[in-house]
Amino acid sequence: MNYRILLAATLGALALGACSKDKPAAALNCSDPTVAIAVQQQLQQAITQSARQFAQTDSRQFIDADKIIAAVSQLSVSLADAKEDSSGSKAMCSAQLNITVAADTWQQAQANTPILYPQQQLSAILQGQLAGSNVHINGSTFSQPLRYLPAAPAASGTGALEIEAPGVAQLSHILTNALLPYGVKDTLIINGKPYSRTEALAFINNPNAAHPETLSPEAAMASAILNGAGLPPQDTPPAQEVAPSANELQQAQDNNRNANNSINQLWRNMDDMVRGELQNEQQQWVSRKERQCSEAAAKGSGVQADYLRLQCDTRLTNERINYLRGFSVP
Structure with a gap:
């Protein structure tokens, strides 16, 4: 009799176990606020x-x-x-x-x-x-x-x-x-002078920005910088091209090498799936960088052109590093 009870209990336990295995998993609360x-x-x-x-x-x-x-x-x-x-x-x-x-x-x-x-x-x-x-x-x-x-x-x-x-x-x-x-801050320091954000926008949007002679020398320079030129006013003869010193060129080469080593290491260490998602974007960025830095180098000649290209490449690469770093944020 005891054996029969034990057998029945065992079979019951196995049946309960089988039922528990067949029980479907609880539905996910996908709308959890x-x-x-x-x-x-x-x-x-x-x-x-x-x-x-x-x-x-x-x-x-x-x-x-x-x-x-x-x-x-x-x-x-x-x-x-x-x-x-x-x-x-x-x-x-x-x-x-x-x-x-x-x-x-x-x-x-x-x-x-x-x-x-x-x-x-x-x-x-x-x-x-x-x-x-x-x-x-x-x-x-x-x-x-x-x-x-x-x-x-x-x-x-x-x-x-x-x-x-x-x-x-x-x-x-x-x-x-x-x-x-x-x-963007409410007060900007441009070429050593303070300007309000409203003034800075006026330098960009105001037609006078295209005619620096109508502005004060300081405002004309600020206008040129904000409009992407960063050059002296049009009625001022351009400064004579000055080639970088050997030390300046070496420093530019070192900075560029460090920047490219950093972005390559960051790219290699990135999660495979994230890197795959960014692959097309990264290729487009490389093309844009090469085009922009070629334009920058064209503003000089000889050693000066190399120096301008290195500075452009380093700046854009460091900006891209800051962008990519966030994809490693947990």
């Missing part, structure tokens, strides 16, 4: 780091990183069409991530862009960076598909939100570049 909060925190961390790096390396000191950081806190983050997705190696959630920049912030960023990037418009800059990415822009809203696992309830003791690479890294850097012009 804390996902948007976690994404915004990740964006704020990445953009804060990138904005501060840009402000520290910007030789003109035009950017107030704190203005950009404040703007990030006002981003509107939402997920659309959130649903469970089993197309990958494991079940995750998929949704369209939408980030909307506040209207006044977006308007100011567009207005300030020529101060930071002479003779360029924000829309054109961003379109160049969208090539090869899965990010799209509609007005002031940035969107991209996102795969993620929501954070499990605290009682389960499991980890926090998990986002599939490349996650929000690429989006954070496109957003950083979109918000950088918003961070």
